[in-house]
Amino acid sequence: MHQGEIARRKFLWLSANAVSGVWLAAAVGELASGAVLSCAPADRASAWHTFSDADAAVVDAIAALIIPTDDTPGAREAGVIQFIDRSLSTFASDQRPLFATGLKDLEKRVDAAHPGVDSFVKLDATQQTALLHDLENAKSDFFGAMLAATTAGMFANPEYGGNRDKIGWKLIGFDDRFFWQQPFGYYDRDELAHA
Numbered sequence: 001m002h003q004g005e006i007a008r009r010k011f012l013w014l015s016a017n018a019v020s021g022v023w024l025a026a027a028v029g030e031l032a033s034g035a036v037l038s039c040a041p042a043d044r045a046s047a048w049h050t051f052s053d054a055d056a057a058v059v060d061a062i063a064a065l066i067i068p069t070d071d072t073p074g075a076r077e078a079g080v081i082q083f084i085d086r087s088l089s090t091f092a093s094d095q096r097p098l099f100a101t102g103l104k105d106l107e108k109r110v111d112a113a114h115p116g117v118d119s120f121v122k123l124d125a126t127q128q129t130a131l132l133h134d135l136e137n138a139k140s141d142f143f144g145a146m147l148a149a150t151t152a153g154m155f156a157n158p159e160y161g162g163n164r165d166k167i168g169w170k171l172i173g174f175d176d177r178f179f180w181q182q183p184f185g186y187y188d189r190d191e192l193a194h195a
Helices: 001-026 029-034 053-066 082-088 092-112 127-135 141-156 165-171 185-193
Strands: none
Touching: 001 165, 053 082, 053 092, 053 127, 053 141, 082 092, 082 141, 092 127, 092 141, 141 165
């Protein structure tokens, strides 16, 4: 394992704990009730819950830049676009106007920076990254929401539409056992031995 992999794992772990917790905290009731669980994967272009095909492609491209694919899977392989699409039609529906406004603003930025190019997805990765840096530097609410939603989709329980094949959990070394038996650790072994 080289230094870059350690740094990426640390970043992903911190992101999973900090950002996705904020995104998912707003939806505890809906998640607990199973409201999001009924959403089947969007296998057809017409199956989007929130996005048009064009908007889905842009959101997917942004997510893939936030958590890229390299020697390990990224947001695209984890199905983050499906998670974001479903969340905006359920527990994060209050974020829909922000995403709609942000996507329109991004489209204008693409046109201003690259006349004749009609979509973010038609830019190369360097051009896309430059536009996202502009959004980040402008402290764009849309960029912040994309960062939070991408991280949540990467690390949420797969039942909620993202983290396909537990890709995110594997990246950070999360053991997904939801039931733990004693002893939990070295700190309670002596006490249990005397019980």
